[in-house]
Amino acid sequence: MAARPRLRRARAVLLVGVLLSAAGWGIACGTALLFLLALLDLGVALPLYVRQLGLVASAVVAGGACIFALWRNRDVRVLSAVALWLEHRVPAMRYALVTLIDERFASSGPVLEAVVATTEWSEPLRRALVRATIPLLLAALLAASLRVVPATILRRIISPRRGDILDRVVTGITPDPLRPLIVTVTPPAYSGLAVITLEDPPTVQGLMGSTLRIEGPSAGASVSAVLNDQALSVTSMADRWRVSLSMPDTAAPLWFTAGGERVLLVLEPRIDSVPTVDLLTPERDTVQRGLGGSLRLQARLRDDCGLNDGWFEYIVSSGAGENFTFRAGVIGRRSLAPARAGGLSATLQLEALHLAPGDVVHLRAVARDRNIVTGPGSGVSETRTIRIPRADEGDSVQIDPAAPAQGDSALLSQRMLIMLTEALERRRPRLRRDTVVAESRAMARDQASLRRRVADILFLRLSGEASAEEAGDTGGTAGLSPEALLRAAEQATVINRGEALDFAEDETPVVALNKPLLEAYNAMWDAGRALEIGEPGRALPPMRLALAAIQRARQAERLYLRGRSAPITVDLARVRLTGKRADIFPAAAIGRPLDPRSAEVLLARFTQAVEHLPAQAGVDSLLLLRVTALEAAPAFAAALDEPLVALRAGRDATQLLRRARGLLLPSPASVPELAPWGLLP
Amino acid sequence: MSEFVFATAEYASGDWESAPLVPANLIDSLVRYTSLSVAPQGVVVSLGSAELLRYPLVYLTGHLPVRFTAAERAMVRTFVERGGMLFVDDHNHDIDGVFHRSATEEIARAAGVLHDLPNDHALYSAFFNFPDGPPTTSQELNGWGDNLVHTHLLAVERAGRIAVLYSSKDYSSEWNYHPETKRFYAVDNTRFGVNIVVYALTR
Numbered sequence: 001m002a003a004r005p006r007l008r009r010a011r012a013v014l015l016v017g018v019l020l021s022a023a024g025w026g027i028a029c030g031t032a033l034l035f036l037l038a039l040l041d042l043g044v045a046l047p048l049y050v051r052q053l054g055l056v057a058s059a060v061v062a063g064g065a066c067i068f069a070l071w072r073n074r075d076v077r078v079l080s081a082v083a084l085w086l087e088h089r090v091p092a093m094r095y096a097l098v099t100l101i102d103e104r105f106a107s108s109g110p111v112l113e114a115v116v117a118t119t120e121w122s123e124p125l126r127r128a129l130v131r132a133t134i135p136l137l138l139a140a141l142l143a144a145s146l147r148v149v150p151a152t153i154l155r156r157i158i159s160p161r162r163g164d165i166l167d168r169v170v171t172g173i174t175p176d177p178l179r180p181l182i183v184t185v186t187p188p189a190y191s192g193l194a195v196i197t198l199e200d201p202p203t204v205q206g207l208m209g210s211t212l213r214i215e216g217p218s219a220g221a222s223v224s225a226v227l228n229d230q231a232l233s234v235t236s237m238a239d240r241w242r243v244s245l246s247m248p249d250t251a252a253p254l255w256f257t258a259g260g261e262r263v264l265l266v267l268e269p270r271i272d273s274v275p276t277v278d279l280l281t282p283e284r285d286t287v288q289r290g291l292g293g294s295l296r297l298q299a300r301l302r303d304d305c306g307l308n309d310g311w312f313e314y315i316v317s318s319g320a321g322e323n324f325t326f327r328a329g330v331i332g333r334r335s336l337a338p339a340r341a342g343g344l345s346a347t348l349q350l351e352a353l354h355l356a357p358g359d360v361v362h363l364r365a366v367a368r369d370r371n372i373v374t375g376p377g378s379g380v381s382e383t384r385t386i387r388i389p390r391a392d393e394g395d396s397v398q399i400d401p402a403a404p405a406q407g408d409s410a411l412l413s414q415r416m417l418i419m420l421t422e423a424l425e426r427r428r429p430r431l432r433r434d435t436v437v438a439e440s441r442a443m444a445r446d447q448a449s450l451r452r453r454v455a456d457i458l459f460l461r462l463s464g465e466a467s468a469e470e471a472g473d474t475g476g477t478a479g480l481s482p483e484a485l486l487r488a489a490e491q492a493t494v495i496n497r498g499e500a501l502d503f504a505e506d507e508t509p510v511v512a513l514n515k516p517l518l519e520a521y522n523a524m525w526d527a528g529r530a531l532e533i534g535e536p537g538r539a540l541p542p543m544r545l546a547l548a549a550i551q552r553a554r555q556a557e558r559l560y561l562r563g564r565s566a567p568i569t570v571d572l573a574r575v576r577l578t579g580k581r582a583d584i585f586p587a588a589a590i591g592r593p594l595d596p597r598s599a600e601v602l603l604a605r606f607t608q609a610v611e612h613l614p615a616q617a618g619v620d621s622l623l624l625l626r627v628t629a630l631e632a633a634p635a636f637a638a639a640l641d642e643p644l645v646a647l648r649a650g651r652d653a654t655q656l657l658r659r660a661r662g663l664l665l666p667s668p669a670s671v672p673e674l675a676p677w678g679l680l681p
Numbered sequence: 682m683s684e685f686v687f688a689t690a691e692y693a694s695g696d697w698e699s700a701p702l703v704p705a706n707l708i709d710s711l712v713r714y715t716s717l718s719v720a721p722q723g724v725v726v727s728l729g730s731a732e733l734l735r736y737p738l739v740y741l742t743g744h745l746p747v748r749f750t751a752a753e754r755a756m757v758r759t760f761v762e763r764g765g766m767l768f769v770d771d772h773n774h775d776i777d778g779v780f781h782r783s784a785t786e787e788i789a790r791a792a793g794v795l796h797d798l799p800n801d802h803a804l805y806s807a808f809f810n811f812p813d814g815p816p817t818t819s820q821e822l823n824g825w826g827d828n829l830v831h832t833h834l835l836a837v838e839r840a841g842r843i844a845v846l847y848s849s850k851d852y853s854s855e856w857n858y859h860p861e862t863k864r865f866y867a868v869d870n871t872r873f874g875v876n877i878v879v880y881a882l883t884r
Contacts, residue, residue, distance in 0.1 A: 315779060317779070322854075324745070360745070362746050362748065383694055567724075568705035569705075570705055570722070572721050575713050
């Protein structure tokens with residue numbers, strides 16, 4: 001064989017030797033470190049992190065030694081270096097081999113080949129291989145020495161894990177049965193969470209439904225465990241004791257007792273949170289014009305342990321006031337298991353909901369988690385409302401059905417008047433005629449008050465002005481007298497008694513809407529007349545007609561501006577009967593005394609004005625007198641206010657005028673030397 | 682001692698203003714029967730604002746589904762945790778159970794699960810005595826809504842006192858009239874409202 005191929009074979013042999021040697025040194029160094037750690041752990045229980053670091057350090061040392069060995073013999077790759085290594089160990093070649101592989105001396109090749117061919121170099125190679133196995137033998141020796149270390153200690157060093165302290169059994173030492181306590185928490189399968197092991201924890205946290213395994217070293221003494229005053233079963237094994245239980249629903253103390261010592265462990269259950277749901281679209285409440293079209297719904301869902309499914313819910317509410325109907329449904333249901341986050345999307349076809357103007361669609365997204373222990377937990381998003389406006393609110397979608405403004409409910413209702421009239425009619429045979437007339441007229445006044453209230457509403461709607469009836473009473477040119485008003489109302493309604501009104505084709509909605517009130521108004525006039533002449537029986541039919549008409553008017557569709565209705569202020573003093581009546585003027589409230597001369601003048605004007613009553617001229621005179629009296633006699637001016645209001649409203653103001661006149665009269669004077677009875681002049 | 686102010690809750694969903702006369706009517710009853718210092722007007726307070734915490738009793742009603750916003754839910758939770766009392770009344774007479782379902786769901790989420798309030802609870806003797814529990818309303822007797830006469834009110838209790846009182850009896854309709862009309866009643870039907878206020882202020 002030529003010298004060059006022989007040299008390559010020698011290099012391969014040396015390369016194998018170097019690799020074996022490097023591996024041997026690496027294994028030997030790493031094993032030595034592990035052996036050292038095991039000896040240390042035998043004496044003192046090494047913490048988990050020290051053992052984990054030791055394992056890493058062993059690997060690093062082994063690798064380092066291996067790399068160092070390879071680096072030291074790195075020249076084995078070079079053919080000339082191998083040739084020199086052989087020349088050094090076989091001097092007989094006298095550098096023939098080195099010269100032969102040098103290209104510069106190629107011309108001397110045949111001579112040198114002959115020299116090398118006659119030289120044997122297998123012995124140095126054999127010795128090199130033998131030396132390379134020494135580190136391997138050393139590594140094997142160290143590995144064998146590890147067997148003298150207890151297997152449990154070795155396992156703690158080679159595969160350190162939390163809770164393996166219980167594996168460290170040392171002969172001759174009696175362990176404390178309550179230290180350490182190793183707790184293994186196995187979460188419920190649905191959660192997908194990892195099993196965790198804790199060493200001597202003060203508290204144990206875990207998902208509700210988790211299984212707990214608590215272990216301690218067995219030391220001969222019996223161990224008892226008590227949870228919430230309830231004893232738990234303790235299993236004794238060869239080297240440890242064990243208690244298995246489920247995580248309780250609420251935080252609870254778990255007491256362990258052994259040989260007079262107690263250890264407390266607090267169990268803290270963690271509740272599986274309900275999913276978090278965000279409704280992305282629609283972004284906000286809105287008004288949807290038209291009954292068709294579609295809505296894109298999108299939602300984002302999250303859960304701490306895993307989602308199960310999700311969907312969109314809708315409720316369609318129809319109606320207003322006290323009459324509502326509801327329809328509910330679900331769309332876009334989707335399974336999301338076992339993801340912890342996900343999305344929902346669906347398209348809501350509004351046609352499919354058969355919406356009508358005035359309807360409101362309430363939308364929200366719902367998600368359920370995979371909690372099969374205490375759940376499933378259900379999370380919901382914010383609710384969005386989509387409102388379908390009515391046709392008659394097209395110019396202002398801010399108009400919503402809302403509470404109507406409150407009328408003056410201090411008035412006797414038509415229903416109450418009917419009941420009073422019926423009662424009077426029943427008592428009539430037993431009563432004197434003048435009593436019947438007096439009570440009937442009192443009811444006529446109440447009926448008139450109610451009629452004026454209806455007139456206020458009616459004329460405000462029809463003309464936009466205040467009660468035309470009132471204007472008629474005061475003789476205004478634009479107003480109507482009660483009779484004219486009645487004629488106008490009859491003309492407008494064109495009814496036969498007892499028949500309901502129908503809307504004519506050419507009527508405006510406003511007139512049509514108010515016809516029932518006009519009918520009620522007419523009937524109230526009829527009832528009032530019958531009551532005025534003391535005939536309650538004759539008043540009842542029109543009163544019932546009026547009530548029926550009012551009920552029909554109530555059924556009419558109404559819209560009110562949305563907003564807060566005016567708050568009602570309760571007169572606390574009046575309710576508690578601790579206030580003062582505004583219509584009584586005590587002497588102290590009158591203020592400075594009225595000048596007698598001025599009082600005389602005012603009294604004269606007052607008397608003249610009263611003589612013209614109930615004509616409008618008399619009312620106007622009183623009004624002017626009130627203006628005059630504001631400065632000189634403010635109390636008298638104030639007292640004129642109420643009778644003026646009563647007169648304008650067509651009510652009897654006699655008592656009120658008498659009270660006002662009393663303020664102008666001189667105060668009674670006391671006479672110190674009062675003469676005996678019968679001796680007065 | 683500051684005066685008691687009757688507060689009505691305004692919430693984003695539903696028709697919270699559906700019983701506008703109830704506050705004045707209950708204020709009238711409080712003044713009529715008790716010596717409590719009472720503000721003559723009620724107030725409207727947003728359920729999601731911190732203003733809510735200024736009132737010991739807050740009244741909530743409506744017909745439509747109740748869906749609290751996140752802010753409203755958080756504030757209701759804070760309100761009951763700090764000792765406030767929320768009185769929720771189903772003004773919808775439980776038609777289709779929509780108000781009931783949605784309101785109880787929201788209450789459970791914000792304050793806790795409702796349970797039957799025993800008819801011998803201190804609420805029923807806080808001022809007037811109601812030995813048979815909550816007084817029946819005319820809406821129930823007329824068969825409105827679910828056609829039931831509810832025998833119990835529901836409540837969430839915190840530290841031995843009512844934090845949320847829930848009624849399906851429609852007191853909002855029963856009490857929604859002008860105080861002046863009270864003179865026509867043989868028996869004042871708002872007396873139970875006095876018990877609710879007195880309980881909220883004294884327990």
